Amino acid sequence: MSDPSPATPFDQDALRRAVDTVLADHLSGQMRDARRHGLPREAVQALSDFLGAGGKRIRPVLCVAGRQAAGGAGAPEAVLRAAASLEMFHAFALIHDDIIDASDTRRGRPTVHRQVGTEAAILVGDLALVLADDLLHSAGLTPDQLAAVLPVANQLRADTIYGDLRKGKATVLMALALHHADAGQLRALRRHVGNPYLNHDDAAHVRTILIDTGARAALEEMIAQRRQNALTTLDTAALPLHIKAVLRSLAFTTTSRTT
Amino acid sequence: MSDPSPATPFDQDALRRAVDTVLADHLSGQMRDARRHGLPREAVQALSDFLGAGGKRIRPVLCVAGRQAAGGAGAPEAVLRAAASLEMFHAFALIHDDIIDASDTRRGRPTVHRQVGTEAAILVGDLALVLADDLLHSAGLTPDQLAAVLPVANQLRADTIYGDLRKGKATVLMALALHHADAGQLRALRRHVGNPYLNHDDAAHVRTILIDTGARAALEEMIAQRRQNALTTLDTAALPLHIKAVLRSLAFTTTSRTT
Numbered sequence: 001m002s003d004p005s006p007a008t009p010f011d012q013d014a015l016r017r018a019v020d021t022v023l024a025d026h027l028s029g030q031m032r033d034a035r036r037h038g039l040p041r042e043a044v045q046a047l048s049d050f051l052g053a054g055g056k057r058i059r060p061v062l063c064v065a066g067r068q069a070a071g072g073a074g075a076p077e078a079v080l081r082a083a084a085s086l087e088m089f090h091a092f093a094l095i096h097d098d099i100i101d102a103s104d105t106r107r108g109r110p111t112v113h114r115q116v117g118t119e120a121a122i123l124v125g126d127l128a129l130v131l132a133d134d135l136l137h138s139a140g141l142t143p144d145q146l147a148a149v150l151p152v153a154n155q156l157r158a159d160t161i162y163g164d165l166r167k168g169k170a171t172v173l174m175a176l177a178l179h180h181a182d183a184g185q186l187r188a189l190r191r192h193v194g195n196p197y198l199n200h201d202d203a204a205h206v207r208t209i210l211i212d213t214g215a216r217a218a219l220e221e222m223i224a225q226r227r228q229n230a231l232t233t234l235d236t237a238a239l240p241l242h243i244k245a246v247l248r249s250l251a252f253t254t255t256s257r258t259t
Numbered sequence: 260m261s262d263p264s265p266a267t268p269f270d271q272d273a274l275r276r277a278v279d280t281v282l283a284d285h286l287s288g289q290m291r292d293a294r295r296h297g298l299p300r301e302a303v304q305a306l307s308d309f310l311g312a313g314g315k316r317i318r319p320v321l322c323v324a325g326r327q328a329a330g331g332a333g334a335p336e337a338v339l340r341a342a343a344s345l346e347m348f349h350a351f352a353l354i355h356d357d358i359i360d361a362s363d364t365r366r367g368r369p370t371v372h373r374q375v376g377t378e379a380a381i382l383v384g385d386l387a388l389v390l391a392d393d394l395l396h397s398a399g400l401t402p403d404q405l406a407a408v409l410p411v412a413n414q415l416r417a418d419t420i421y422g423d424l425r426k427g428k429a430t431v432l433m434a435l436a437l438h439h440a441d442a443g444q445l446r447a448l449r450r451h452v453g454n455p456y457l458n459h460d461d462a463a464h465v466r467t468i469l470i471d472t473g474a475r476a477a478l479e480e481m482i483a484q485r486r487q488n489a490l491t492t493l494d495t496a497a498l499p500l501h502i503k504a505v506l507r508s509l510a511f512t513t514t515s516r517t518t
Contacts, residue, residue, distance in 0.1 A: 143402035
């Protein structure tokens, strides 16, 4: 990816394409290695399909934006590979999370464990984590840069896993609903939530309660408020203008799923 | 651990204790971090229990033996931490393997997923992998040493995961049994093997067939033959005497489970 020109100071789409190329090339290399050693390629293929199925590449964009915010220019190959490593780590986390949450779909497709089975999906996730290491370690950073970045990367990784272990993930919505529910709604929530065999009607009932209690509207208001705080902070932040523009855009991208 | 004295040129037990101290210290640090950040400690505790429950520490011993075979002296702290990182990675692999193989016991205790559930056990394994990284990266290797060791470590890790994906793991025994089985034994093997709901009688039946077909004796003979080849190779290998002694000892340690 060339350095940003004045007309397109930070081309997010070009960056996403460049990161996707790094990911695809790395996985192709793995596929060739696997074939050469007579090893199973299904895991690499499943991972390749997963990464090819979409995703906003928010972490790679933030990685490159962070570099430029700190005065670095453009997105040289080593930075692209480090950025791609973040996306690969994210793939690991999503694949294992989907097993743990027994999720059926992700990015509009069956989750990896619904495609290849739970056992293989554990290994596909494990492979993603190892390949994330591999991308970062072979990014072309100098030994000193690598030694500086590894402790930070490890801390973020450990935090991700601890975060997954924290009970009650994603339950701000549920906490709001429980707080505002009447007796009947409370009984229904307690009966249905966390039930892995929830049928279509029960799920629809829960969604209705989330709306009727005002929980959904309250959560959307919280998100809008925090996004506004972020945007206001950005107005006066001592950052290059093109970085402010990227972060403003991400403030909307990252909050668009729930609105 | 101090450098080996002439009287105890390679004290495997002392090395195992030193590695266990590194592992315990690292996990204690993680536990303190978790507490300070209000994060769940159960995962660290489960991992700590798993590592405390035994294991031969073969990989750390081989790591230090390899260093000394190449002319390095003793086992300085950085080497001990790198060696401990191998054991932590091994813990990751065993914890996930036990989920995948639906194993009930490991080292005479219930497997991690039988203790904390499959979902948490996936994360405990993930944590072990991240902490293995952390141990290696913070071992105190110079940036150049770290940059040299990481590609090798990554390749070993990827190979481990591909190995787990390879179909028919641990089936040399089964292949021998199928090859020598009569029609009735063949039917029983095909019915029972891979059945996750195998009862006690069926399992006993399979074990009897493995003995009656001579499969078990043939496998033990294969192991003994390969161990003998290794020992013969060692006799003429250009290695320091104390390293030969360690490798001879490991030739027996690593093959003792199946005899």
